[in-house]
Amino acid sequence: MTKVVIAEKPSVAKNIADALKIKGRNNGYFEGNGYIITWAFGHLLQLLDAKDYDEKMAKWRMENFPFIPHRFRYKVKSDPRNRGKEDSGARKQLKIIYSLIKRHDVDMIISACDFDREGQIIGDTIIYNLKTQKQVYRLLLNEWTPDEVLKGLQNIKPNTEMRPLQAAGISRQWADWVIGINLTSVATLKYQKGSGKALNIGRVLLPTLKIIYDRDKEIENFVPEDYFKLVATFKTKDDIEYEGTYVENEKEKFKSKETLKLIQQALINQTATILDKKVERKKEYPPYLFNLSNLQGFITSKYKGWTSDKVLKVAQSLYEKKYITYPRTASVVLEESLVDKVAKVLNNLKKGLPYENEITFAKKKRVFNNSKVESHSAIIPTYLLPKSLTRDEEIIYHAIKNRFIMQFMPIAEHEETKIMTKVNNDKIKGLFTSKGKVQLVEGWKKVExxxxxxxxxxxxxxxxxxxxxDHKLTSHVTKPPKHHTEKTLLRVMETCGKGKDKEDENSEEMMAAILSGYSIGTPATRAEIIKKLKDVGYMASQNKNLICTELGRKLVETFPVKELFDLEFTGRLEKTLSDIEKQKFTKENFLNLIFDFTTKSVNTIKNDKDIIINEVTKEKKSIKVLGKCPLCGHEIIEGQKGFGCSNWKNGCKFVIWKNDKFLASMKKKPTKTMVKMLLKNGVTTVKGLTSKKGNKFDANLRYEKNPDNEYFSWKMEFIKEVVQKVNK
Known part of the structure; x- marks a missing residue:
C-alpha cells in the first residue's frame, strides 16, 4: 500500500522526496518507493469572510455587529490580487491532494507540515475538510536533512496525539478572526471618515503599538537634569598614572557643582593613599544559543537595512535548504536527546578553523537542558555544510554557526581590579574609585x-x-530613554514586559519569563506584527528607531477598549493558548471568553463619544501606460506589486512582479524603462547584473510566453551571445 505525505511547501516536499530517493515527479506530487509526496503553499484554506455566512455583512453597518458565526467554516484561500475570487493555484493543488488521498492504493496520510500551531492547522484543515476515513499520522521534525527525514518516517505519531496543538492553533485563528473582524469594522465606522482602507484593530497589534507609544511618551515627557563628576589623576611611585572618580555615600553623580568645587580645592598640594584594592578573577560565559527573537535582535542591531521580517524569511530559507534547524523557536537550549547529533555537527563545522584545537564537545547543562526547552530546541546548524549561499543567507548562517561553536570553546576569563584611593585630607569624606579589567583567557570571544x-x-x-x-570637574546632563529598536521591542514582546530592563539575554529571569508562556505573539508571528504596524501606518522607522505615527498616537489615546493595550491582558491570552497545548485549559472555554470580550468591546465602542481620528482622502492617480499586453493587447500599467495587464480582472495573466525572483537572484528589480523596452522591442539590455560569484555583467533579457501555459519565462542573452533559458 501507499502513503501520502503532505508537506507545507514544495521545497520541503522535495527534501522528503530526495531523502526517500524518489525521482518520479508528476503534476503536483512526487511518487515512488511506496510514498506519494505532495505539498501545500502554506494555507490553502482560509476562514469564510463574514459576508459568506450572511449577505447583509457585505456592507459594514454598525447594527450588524457583533457578528460571531455559530460554526466556523473554511474555503479556498482568496486570490491576493482579487479577494473576491479563489486563488486558482490553491484550488488546483487542493484537487490534486484530494485525488491522491482518495486513491484506492492509499491507506495512510502523513501530515509533514511544520511542527507548530500554524503547521498543525495547515495540514489538519486540508485533511479533515475532506472528511476522510483513512488513518492520519504526523511527521514531527526539527530539520529536513535526509537522516532526520528517514528517522522521522520510522517514528510517525497518530495525528490524534496532536489534538491539543490543533486546539491551540484553531483557538488562536478563530479568536483573531472574531476580534479582528468585529473591532476593525466598528472602529472604522466610528472613528474614520472616508472609505478605502480600515482602522486595523488586533489582539496582538495594539499592545505592541502601546509599547512604542509609551516609550515615545517617556522621551517626550523627559526633563533633563544637570549633574557633575569629579575625576582626579594619580601617579604612583613608579610614575604610572591612573584616574579615579570621586564617590561619596556610593554616589558619583552630584547635583550640586559647589559641593564638588570645595572638594576640588581641597585636593591642591595633597597626596593620597591606597586604602583598598580588590582583584577578582571572573568567568564570562558565551551568550546562549539563538532562539528566533534573539537572532532577529542580534542581526537587526548589527546590520543596516535588516528587519525582523527579513531575518525570519532568510532563516526560513536556510531551514528549507536543510542547513539549519527549525527557526521559529522560543528556546535557547537544546533537548538532551540531541547530544550525539550535536557532537557530529560540531565535528563537521570545526574542521579547518584557526582555533579548531580549542573546540571540545561536552554535554553541558547550559546547552542541553530539557526543563528549559519550550516545544522546539534552539536554532543550530545541521550536519550539512552549505556549498553556496546568498549574501543574506551567509550573514544569518554564520551568526548561527558562530553562536553554536562558541558553546564548545573555553570560557573567557578576565581579571577585575578595583582601587579605592583616599586623599590625605580630613575635609574630604569620600574616596576616589578606579576600575580596571584585563582579559586573561580570550576563549569563545575568538569566534567573532x-x-x-x-x-x-x-x-x-x-x-x-x-x-x-591633575583633577577635573565635568558637567553632564541626564539622557532620555532611547527609542525602541526592533531588538528591544522584540525583547519586550517576548517576555511581555517581564525582565524588560535586563539587557542580558543570558539572565535566568529572562529565560523564566520566556518559558512562562506570557508573551505578545509567538516567535513565528512577531516579525509579521512589527511589519503590519508599519504597513497600516501606526508605526514608522527612523534609521533603527521605531516611533509612533500621529495616527498611532490618536488610536492609543482614543480607542476605548483599554484591555487590548494591556500587556498583562495580552500575555494572559497567549499563556492560555500555551495552556491549551498542555491540556491545562479547553478550547471551548477560551473561545467563550473571547466571544464575551468581543461583544462587550463592540458595545463599548458603539457607546463611545463620536470622534474622527483618521480621514481617508482618495487621490486620483494618473495612470501611465507602459505598452501593450503581449497576451491580449490591453494596456500594461504599474501596480503596487508589479507591472501588469489592465485586463487582469477578466483573467489576463501577464505580469512582471517587482520582486521577480529571477532578477532578484542577480541583484536587480524591474524598472518602468525596462518594461517599456521589453513591450516595445521584445528585448531589453540590462547593465550591472550580479552573478552567483559576485561578478558584474551585462545581458539582453527577453520575457517570453511558455508554450504549454499562460505564464512567462525569462531568456537571458549574454552580450557574448551565450544563451541561457531560465524558467521563472
Missing part, C-alpha cells in the same frame, strides 16, 4: 573576534602613597 576595551590599572599596594597630578 570580540575585543575587550580594557582599562588597565597599575600594580599598587594597600597604604601606598600616590601623588595627585
Amino acid at each position: 573576534k570580540i575585543e575587550s576595551k580594557d582599562t588597565i590599572l597599575p600594580l599598587v599596594n594597600i597604604d601606598e602613597v600616590v601623588n595627585i597630578i
Whole structure:
C-alpha cells in the first residue's frame, strides 16, 4: 500500500522526496518507493469572510455587529490580487491532494507540515475538510536533512496525539478572526471618515503599538537634569598614572557643582593613599544559543537595512535548504536527546578553523537542558555544510554557526581590579574609585573576534602613597530613554514586559519569563506584527528607531477598549493558548471568553463619544501606460506589486512582479524603462547584473510566453551571445 505525505511547501516536499530517493515527479506530487509526496503553499484554506455566512455583512453597518458565526467554516484561500475570487493555484493543488488521498492504493496520510500551531492547522484543515476515513499520522521534525527525514518516517505519531496543538492553533485563528473582524469594522465606522482602507484593530497589534507609544511618551515627557563628576589623576611611585572618580555615600553623580568645587580645592598640594584594592578573577560565559527573537535582535542591531521580517524569511530559507534547524523557536537550549547529533555537527563545522584545537564537545547543562526547552530546541546548524549561499543567507548562517561553536570553546576569563584611593585630607569624606579589567583567557570571544576595551590599572599596594597630578570637574546632563529598536521591542514582546530592563539575554529571569508562556505573539508571528504596524501606518522607522505615527498616537489615546493595550491582558491570552497545548485549559472555554470580550468591546465602542481620528482622502492617480499586453493587447500599467495587464480582472495573466525572483537572484528589480523596452522591442539590455560569484555583467533579457501555459519565462542573452533559458 501507499502513503501520502503532505508537506507545507514544495521545497520541503522535495527534501522528503530526495531523502526517500524518489525521482518520479508528476503534476503536483512526487511518487515512488511506496510514498506519494505532495505539498501545500502554506494555507490553502482560509476562514469564510463574514459576508459568506450572511449577505447583509457585505456592507459594514454598525447594527450588524457583533457578528460571531455559530460554526466556523473554511474555503479556498482568496486570490491576493482579487479577494473576491479563489486563488486558482490553491484550488488546483487542493484537487490534486484530494485525488491522491482518495486513491484506492492509499491507506495512510502523513501530515509533514511544520511542527507548530500554524503547521498543525495547515495540514489538519486540508485533511479533515475532506472528511476522510483513512488513518492520519504526523511527521514531527526539527530539520529536513535526509537522516532526520528517514528517522522521522520510522517514528510517525497518530495525528490524534496532536489534538491539543490543533486546539491551540484553531483557538488562536478563530479568536483573531472574531476580534479582528468585529473591532476593525466598528472602529472604522466610528472613528474614520472616508472609505478605502480600515482602522486595523488586533489582539496582538495594539499592545505592541502601546509599547512604542509609551516609550515615545517617556522621551517626550523627559526633563533633563544637570549633574557633575569629579575625576582626579594619580601617579604612583613608579610614575604610572591612573584616574579615579570621586564617590561619596556610593554616589558619583552630584547635583550640586559647589559641593564638588570645595572638594576640588581641597585636593591642591595633597597626596593620597591606597586604602583598598580588590582583584577578582571572573568567568564570562558565551551568550546562549539563538532562539528566533534573539537572532532577529542580534542581526537587526548589527546590520543596516535588516528587519525582523527579513531575518525570519532568510532563516526560513536556510531551514528549507536543510542547513539549519527549525527557526521559529522560543528556546535557547537544546533537548538532551540531541547530544550525539550535536557532537557530529560540531565535528563537521570545526574542521579547518584557526582555533579548531580549542573546540571540545561536552554535554553541558547550559546547552542541553530539557526543563528549559519550550516545544522546539534552539536554532543550530545541521550536519550539512552549505556549498553556496546568498549574501543574506551567509550573514544569518554564520551568526548561527558562530553562536553554536562558541558553546564548545573555553570560557573567557578576565581579571577585575578595583582601587579605592583616599586623599590625605580630613575635609574630604569620600574616596576616589578606579576600575580596571584585563582579559586573561580570550576563549569563545575568538569566534567573532570580540575585543575587550580594557582599562588597565597599575600594580599598587594597600597604604601606598600616590601623588595627585591633575583633577577635573565635568558637567553632564541626564539622557532620555532611547527609542525602541526592533531588538528591544522584540525583547519586550517576548517576555511581555517581564525582565524588560535586563539587557542580558543570558539572565535566568529572562529565560523564566520566556518559558512562562506570557508573551505578545509567538516567535513565528512577531516579525509579521512589527511589519503590519508599519504597513497600516501606526508605526514608522527612523534609521533603527521605531516611533509612533500621529495616527498611532490618536488610536492609543482614543480607542476605548483599554484591555487590548494591556500587556498583562495580552500575555494572559497567549499563556492560555500555551495552556491549551498542555491540556491545562479547553478550547471551548477560551473561545467563550473571547466571544464575551468581543461583544462587550463592540458595545463599548458603539457607546463611545463620536470622534474622527483618521480621514481617508482618495487621490486620483494618473495612470501611465507602459505598452501593450503581449497576451491580449490591453494596456500594461504599474501596480503596487508589479507591472501588469489592465485586463487582469477578466483573467489576463501577464505580469512582471517587482520582486521577480529571477532578477532578484542577480541583484536587480524591474524598472518602468525596462518594461517599456521589453513591450516595445521584445528585448531589453540590462547593465550591472550580479552573478552567483559576485561578478558584474551585462545581458539582453527577453520575457517570453511558455508554450504549454499562460505564464512567462525569462531568456537571458549574454552580450557574448551565450544563451541561457531560465524558467521563472
